[in-house]
Amino acid sequence: MNDEKFTLIAPCHFGLESVLKREIQDLGYNIINVSDGRVTFEGDSKAIARANIFIRTAERILLKCGSFRATTFDDLFEGVKDIPWERYLPRNAKFWVTKATTNRSALFSASAIQSIVKKAMVDRMSKTYHTSHFDEDGDEYPVRIFILKDEVEVTLDTTGVSLHKRGYRKLVGKAPISETLAAALIMLTPWRSDRILVDPFCGSGTFPIEAAMIGANIAPGLNREFTSDKWLKFMTKKEWYEAYDEAASLEKTDIEMNIQGYDLDSEMVKCAIQNAKEAGVDKYIHFQARNVRDLRNPKPYGFLITNPPYGERLEEKEALPELYNMIGESYRGLKDWSMFIITSYEDAERYLGRKADKNRKIYNGMIKSYFLSYMGAKPPKRKPTNGE
Template sequence: MKMTYTLTAPCHFGLEAVLKREITNLGYEIKAVDNGKVSFLGDAEAIARANLWLRTAERVLLEIGRFRATSYEELFQGTLALPFGDFLPKDGKFWVTKATSVDSKLFSPSDIQSVMKKAMVRSMERYYGAVPFLENGESFPFRVNIQKDMVTVLLDTSGISLHKRGYRTETARAPITETLAAALLLLTPWHADRILADPFCGSGTFLIEAAMMASNMAPGMNREFLSQTWEHLIPKKVWYRSFDEAQELLIPHPETDLQGFDIDGSVIRRAKINAEQAGVSELIHFQERDVSQFSHAKKYGFIVTNPPYGARLMGESGEEAGIAALYSTLGERFRALQDWSLYLITAFPDAEKCIGRKADKNRKIYNGMMKTYFYQFLGKKPPKREKRREKQGE
């Protein structure tokens, strides 16, 4: 009999709808959407497939239980009542790796972690008998979220955060995370048959994530996950089947046009190394070039970029005028293109003014703790795509 779990996938604040769509496309039922996370129902195979395929999630967490606690005694008793023995082997190494509290009476992370660890040990003693636990087996890190006095206990099935695909060993200054880059791309109407360029490509993250999408490459297929060692919960055959599925769905040589530029030649070299390690180097053209030289003869392309902004440059030069000039140049080059669309994420407050046009759409997104905006300047749709839509509507 297959066990159905409640699984929770955290994501960047403001991108819950993108993650929800990803989970639905995988075939799983959404249970709840909250700030910075989406919960859904799934079995052991769902844990494997979600870790492999979700491009915008930070982790896949398995919910152990929920209860209300306004005192440490209630926290202890509530934790003690949870069925940890159903999830942990006798020699499992377990701990509370992170505790967060919002609008709750219990707020000290270290105290929450300490009390819960004691209760977890007591729960395991009841399940396996009062024996000393060496905890020399596989690792089982737990995360605890307390919101308005409601405690949710979650088991981390991913281990290393899912934004670490394994390809980005070479980083440039202030890189955008892989999960955020993927989410922003999914917010655009870009498809593999359209031109995509990044004139401030840095580590190449936007372009590498786009190449993986064009190849239908599962973002986690070249890395490992902590729960691969939990054979009592997820049999090895489930992982083999999930990785085989990812391999079968891979598109080896997709037709796509991806171009990355940066003024710094050393940055371009690092981006090329990252693309090679991701297995998509033949799909991306990288070149050392200043944004003032950016041009393209074809129509209907996309610029998706993470240009420099104040928080990234002020520490070096303190010249906000230089940032404004950079955005003005980007705006000039964008206007010179025929029917292109421009998407950029930035914390620079005068971005629209310097680009020379009000954005058609503007989305607030938290990049870590920094509030940024995803400005969307929309170009015309290709005639073929418009005709296709008209035929579909007939």
């Protein structure tokens, strides 16, 4: 629409900032800052559409409207009132503070922060629109406030329903891994679409489905809507249409992949098949009810990427040594394969039978988890054929 630049913030799982940073750079945007669980970058209004549609590893895309220091509620009120809300919100906008987080700050009552921010916004908009009454019967503009060490950051949530809700996962089992986390973990591995990928604990199919979407270059937000796709004060519908068209044009429809998902529970396998259909990737994945001890594959250089049970309940914990032993044994039977496991089970490496080549700490929600990497041999480089 114009060359105006915006500051955008993409929150993510702690420990996955490097993957998200790479995604944003691949879209062509400048990184402003990387901190724990978030990447801040700069982009034009079209960047809001492209980031929401293309990024696999962020939880949402926030538009930064202002920042200032506040140690009192008066400071907060004045700081929010100084933000040019008329630049973003039309007169009939429905606006509210959907979340306020505060850490190591004088202001700590989330409900009081929410209430004062709303009052300050109304005060500012009253002067612009010459009314003290707002019907709020228009499009939604959810506000999110972050206060860290008395520094306030005021943002608009451009996403709405979190980005991990791709729209394909209609059916889930217990403790499913989120789509954004699964995509980020796959992207932390050297897996490429021409290599075999097996998830022996596939549950509702998230790892295989996200891998197939990455391999076929299907944008994760292609088949869903976003809160900001109706914001017309500083964006246009045309920018959204162009971003969706760009995403659709980049999909690889002629690709072949060997992706497999197994689970002991045949009902979960049915869920996974249905979810893969919803995502439009069922042709790339073979799902089957199978025990991890029966994992065999004659081909070398494959990838095992999985989220095995890690014993939330006591009786499950007692079964873990045998289960992880079994995973280790099956892995040792695969020639030159690499294995990547996310688990919060502290003794995982011990029972897998080998220390991981790399152990990365990742927070899965509030659960401290470990992403264990076991690197197999690299396949030999292909000799170029004539004409290449």
